[in-house]
Amino acid sequence: MHRGGSDSGGGTPAGDAAAGGVAPTPQDAGPVPKARLRVVPGIRLGPLPRIRPPHVPRPRAPIRLRRIAPFLAVLGPGLIAGVAGNDAGGITTYSVMGATTGYTLLWLFPITAVVLGVVQEMAARLGTVSGQGLSDLIRDRFGVRWTLLAMGVLLLANLANTVAEFAGASAALGLFGIPTNVTVPVLAIGLWLVVMYASYRRLEKLFLLLSLVFVTYVAAAVLSHPDWSGVGYGLTHPSLSVPGMGTAQVLLLAVAMVGTTITPYMQFYLQSAVAEKGIGVEDLAYERADAVVGSVWTNAIAFCIVLATAAALFGSGVHIDAAADAAVALRPVAGDLSTTMFGIGLFGASMLAAVIMPVSTAFVICEAFGWESGVGKPVREAPAFFGLFTFVLLVGAVVTLIPGLDLIAVIVGSQYLQGLLLPIVLVFMLVLVNDRRTMGANANGRLLNTLGISSVALVIILDVALLGSSLLSAIGIKTT
Numbered sequence: 001m002h003r004g005g006s007d008s009g010g011g012t013p014a015g016d017a018a019a020g021g022v023a024p025t026p027q028d029a030g031p032v033p034k035a036r037l038r039v040v041p042g043i044r045l046g047p048l049p050r051i052r053p054p055h056v057p058r059p060r061a062p063i064r065l066r067r068i069a070p071f072l073a074v075l076g077p078g079l080i081a082g083v084a085g086n087d088a089g090g091i092t093t094y095s096v097m098g099a100t101t102g103y104t105l106l107w108l109f110p111i112t113a114v115v116l117g118v119v120q121e122m123a124a125r126l127g128t129v130s131g132q133g134l135s136d137l138i139r140d141r142f143g144v145r146w147t148l149l150a151m152g153v154l155l156l157a158n159l160a161n162t163v164a165e166f167a168g169a170s171a172a173l174g175l176f177g178i179p180t181n182v183t184v185p186v187l188a189i190g191l192w193l194v195v196m197y198a199s200y201r202r203l204e205k206l207f208l209l210l211s212l213v214f215v216t217y218v219a220a221a222v223l224s225h226p227d228w229s230g231v232g233y234g235l236t237h238p239s240l241s242v243p244g245m246g247t248a249q250v251l252l253l254a255v256a257m258v259g260t261t262i263t264p265y266m267q268f269y270l271q272s273a274v275a276e277k278g279i280g281v282e283d284l285a286y287e288r289a290d291a292v293v294g295s296v297w298t299n300a301i302a303f304c305i306v307l308a309t310a311a312a313l314f315g316s317g318v319h320i321d322a323a324a325d326a327a328v329a330l331r332p333v334a335g336d337l338s339t340t341m342f343g344i345g346l347f348g349a350s351m352l353a354a355v356i357m358p359v360s361t362a363f364v365i366c367e368a369f370g371w372e373s374g375v376g377k378p379v380r381e382a383p384a385f386f387g388l389f390t391f392v393l394l395v396g397a398v399v400t401l402i403p404g405l406d407l408i409a410v411i412v413g414s415q416y417l418q419g420l421l422l423p424i425v426l427v428f429m430l431v432l433v434n435d436r437r438t439m440g441a442n443a444n445g446r447l448l449n450t451l452g453i454s455s456v457a458l459v460i461i462l463d464v465a466l467l468g469s470s471l472l473s474a475i476g477i478k479t480t
Helices: 013-018 063-074 077-084 088-101 108-130 134-142 144-174 180-197 200-223 228-236 247-261 264-277 281-313 323-334 336-368 383-400 407-433 436-442 446-474
Strands: none
Touching: 063 281, 077 108, 077 200, 077 264, 077 281, 077 336, 088 144, 088 247, 088 281, 088 323, 088 336, 108 134, 108 247, 108 264, 108 281, 108 407, 108 436, 108 446, 134 144, 134 264, 134 336, 134 407, 144 180, 144 264, 144 323, 144 336, 144 383, 144 407, 180 200, 180 336, 180 383, 200 264, 200 281, 200 336, 247 281, 247 407, 247 446, 264 336, 264 407, 281 323, 281 336, 323 336, 336 383, 407 436, 407 446
16 A cells, blocks of 8 residues: 555556656656655554654863863862972961062062973972872882981971961951961861861862962052062162171072972972872873962962062161061051051961971871871871871860960071971972882883973072071071
């Protein structure tokens, strides 16, 4: 039975074709009539077949977006490690530098950005390729004795640094009338609860959120109205000549500036964070970019701190011993808003470092001795990790509350310990990043070795110079 054409099937082109004839060409067929549907009683037609539209490929994201998305997923360890270096001690150093030397030492910042970028890139690459923390690799390669030495110095230095961060946070809130005996306990309890009950992903988001407070230093620099021609001159004309200061004094301040920019705990934290986050070799390029971005942003913030204090305080005779002194000194020159911005930045920076310091200490020591570690794990699975974290945080808070304690001496002492540890850590990193058994094809090549060895040698020379000068001063021998 046919549903179209005549009953006999003949007499039409369709019928002839069906009977085995040859279908006429379109020129002979003439217009094709519209098909009609004959309804036959007793026969029910089913639903017509669903006609699917032709497949249209979904538009792919632009190349730039496809590259940015994975980078944003990896972003965190390098940026956080970098900005954590701008803690209370770092802000104090940059403030003193701006107030006493003006724009003279601005030419150092491009150099420190490159050096910090090289060091952090090595740490990020080690963590990404090996999947291990730096202390773990040191134990495997150099043995338990060197590991014990490094961990002992790191623990003492980080305990002192944690005290410095609590002191910085309390000094910042003191600008707004909040006393130390309120700030320190509340901050310590709050940070302890966050780490004990948060996953690493959430903790990293908190770190990134706190990193935003450094934007306040950009605002403080703008509000201080720097002399931009002087800024340009200082960037492009290297000099150690400052009116009223000896060359040796300026040199020591420059060395201190480099020393506070690159610290051991930053590299330990960065590599542990990369391993904890589970960043694989397939994302190595993005993690290296994260490390470099963190280095550039860190130096940009330090640059703004120097601009703010140089514009407002250089030549005024104001003496600065701590970062909070710089915030107070800005008020009569740059106004209340600039002081507020500086104070908020100091609080955020101190709080960020106050939680990173104990967390990184616990990570590093647990890795060194093979103990279970990790934020977000139950306490029963990682008792040593949470015990160490609590110990460092508690000691930092309690020591800060001791009446009459010379906090400046504690901060300076922590810098000495970091200075002793830094050359050892950097040499370890250089050896490890050249080990092809660990790094394979991602080991240092000739160019990376040249950059790495030059950067590490420069940092070690400056670090030894600063330590030597400080020790001579401590025994009464003047170096300026």
